[in-house]
Amino acid sequence: MLDRKFILQNLPAVKQNCLDRGVSCELDRLVELEQQRKAADTEAQEFNRQANEVAKSIGAVKDPEQRAAVVEQGRSLRSHKDAAQRKVDELEVEIIAIQRTIPNMAHPAAPRGADDLANCEVARGKHAPRTFDFPVKDHLQLGSEKGWIDFEGGARTTGQGFYFLAGELVLLDLAIQQMAIEYLMQRGFIPTITPDLARADILEGIGFMPRGPETQVYSVEQTDLCLIGTAEITLGGLYAGQTLEAESLPLRLCGISHCYRTEAGAAGRASRGLYRVHQFTKVEMFVFCLPEQSDALHEELRDIECELFDLLEIPYRVVDTATGDLGGPAYRKYDLEAWMPGRGQQGEWGEVTSTSNCTDYQSRRLNVRYKEKDVKGTHFVHTLNGTAFALSRALIAVLENHQQADGSVQIPAALQPYLRRTKIG
RNA sequence: GGAGAGAUGGCAGAGUGGUCUAUUGCACCGGCUUGCUAAGCCGGAGUGGGGUUUUCCUCACCGCAGGUUCGAAUCCUGUUCUCUCCGCCA
Structure with a gap:
């Protein structure tokens, strides 16, 4: 707002x-x-x-x-x-x-344009897409051959778009989470595990619309609770109505949560397997900071996302999001798009992370302020968020990029200490 | 889940319907006084909104949200959190 x-x-x-x-x-x-x-x-x-x-x-x-x-x-x-x-x-x-319908102002350098076609590629990762000397499989083929991903089971218990992860893929999932948390703690982030539900007014404060026919949000009957679509909601809501001391900023948090999305209106879109699902796990970063700190912190979050995907040895490109594609709260947004060899005919880029500087748009709605010692008055903090890993999509990228001819998957060196294996399958 | 007690400014803590402004202490800031130190005296000090324009004026805020009343920190209802006890459970 x-x-x-x-x-x-x-x-x-x-x-x-x-x-x-x-x-x-x-x-x-x-x-x-x-x-x-x-x-x-x-x-x-x-x-x-x-x-x-x-x-x-x-x-x-x-x-x-x-x-x-x-x-x-x-x-x-x-x-x-x-x-x-x-x-x-x-x-x-x-x-x-x-x-509340008025979007945040946009960063002067953000590309002007109506949709993602106007997005602007600004960087590439350390690793170039691999050339394969065998027929490439997508993550679903790999996953079903090894018994790692079970959409039929998910459909029986819960419904379309839900799945079980099984076997060694569970270890891979947990290893990625652990690596991310360890890395973020070393970068000064306080690790948390957040609630998976939040009150509707917190969702609205963050900029989600929990009610209405187009909503992406699951609501729990007879309460004012919703299943969160990202830990951005709970981390951002953590200090709703509070006044933080300026010296404690920037406050870097990260949180593990499950994320739930109805994906209303998404039916028919190219979204095989784990790419677009109703539930996934995410390690999210969130920062409360002073207004003059937010531009630099946005670059920091972007660098962290890049480094994490470099550590997984996955090719990606960084995209500066065009104004028409920013959504309501973001002042500027970078997306990482990982190379997914099994996507489309001969591989495609697929969004894996996103980091936004929301300036004071969320903090004004949530009433999160800061106070400087010996200075009269309080001001709204700036908030930023960024994905460390959305596990569903990170798993796609790891499986497809590191697959071997026999259907096994080579584990990147940075993950091996957490997985205690050099390959799975 | 049940019963009881509590929540007041940075902190401590008084205030059971109206007497000028939420008493007082500590801590804080400014000034004065005192030969140092300590103490003393005077004054100031919160957050948010509106008006005025450099000086103020005004409104709201006593966990939160409603209600009663001409008038609520105070009475009523709901709710959150904390503490104590009971029950249940992982």
């Missing part, structure tokens, strides 16, 4: 940003409603001030008749105030509804 004053003072820039992002917002309506709200608010405040004055004076009035008259006056002022306040509240609801 953008600051309301900022919107009013920078209306042309905000409008242009909506155009860049392909979002239509009722900005003129917001301006008009805000004017009305301010007028009603001033009125309500004035009635309230008078009513307070009268109420304070009543204690001193001893004569019963006079007292009754003053009480009546107070009652009347209070009801005028209530009427004006109701108007304020109604307008406020309408304004907030519009305000």
